[in-house]
Amino acid sequence: MQNEPQYRITSVDHALHLALLLQQEGPLRVSDAAARLAVSVSTAHRLLGMLVYRGFAHQRADRRYEAGDVLRPAAATPAPVALLRQVAPPYMQRLVDRVQESVNLCVRAGTETRFLATAECTQVLRVGSRAARTLPAHLTSGGRILLAALSVDELTALYDGDDRVDLPRLGRNLALVRERGFAINDQNTEAGLTAIAVEVPGSDGQPVAALAFAMPSVRFSRDRLPEWVSALRVTATEITNALA
Structure with missing residues (x-):
């Protein structure tokens, strides 16, 4: 007792x-x-x-x-969560200072995206912290970029019997994500929120996490996508090097 x-x-x-x-x-x-x-x-x-x-x-x-x-019970993630939380925040904050949009670090746990850390920007209209939250991986930008690394068989096994997911449609979406090298969540998880994510590779080249900008949809512009994706990739590489 x-x-x-x-x-x-x-x-x-x-x-x-x-x-x-x-x-x-x-x-x-x-x-x-x-x-x-x-x-x-x-x-x-x-x-x-x-x-x-x-x-x-x-x-x-x-x-x-x-x-x-x-x-809710959640699947375990193979990502080095403790190490990611330790090394990533300074790089995330520097990225926020440069771009002035909030940045999230997340991992995939089964069919869920688990948010490990958020660095918030200082704009009055901004996306707040998502740290410690979980959302369906197939809806979030970070979840999609991590799901895109799975084989067709792995993806099918993961979502077998899951009525929430149209598997052929998800497969087509992930093929486009792999081709582009980034993923977008345009108000799939929350009205008025748009997010862009890239992968954070581990030492073996396989993704261990995702790094994402989260912004009010009114500030999203496809003309700025190359700039945002490039900034995310630079920071993702810095985090990869720090992990090593």
Whole structure:
């Protein structure tokens, strides 16, 4: 049996308790959460808002909250996650300083894209941090560039029986990604958000991660694609060298 900590942090305890309730008992209204935690409705609302921000909860169309992506079981990734988190941020920040768009570092875990780190730009209208979130790999730019490295047989095995994915269409899309050497997510995961990704190769030349610009769609311009892709590739090479 676990003993209660001597110095209990009530707000952390409430947030963890609420995350467990969402995972184990299903969707909750704000009033339900307040009653279960014995806190005010406003406090429950703030706690749920923070869980949504960090990917532990998701608000449904009926206004109830359910467990988010972070609470779903996820496949392991072969990428050197700890090393990537250690070496990549300085290079990501320098890239942000040059281009003034937010930059994400992500890896693929099965059919999911896992965001490891974000360097945010300082523009008023910007894409915020996605760190610790997971999204379907076939929808994100980083996921697509990493899926493009798989063989046809590997891709088929990965998505066999997955009703979310039109496999022939995905295969055609990934063939175009391989030809171009970069991937674009044009509002597939979130309205008003466009992302561009390239791979971060490992020492053996195989991709271990993806590096992506994420920007408001109103600032996306195909005329600037060569500039953005070139900047991403330079930084990806710097991260590859640092990994070695």
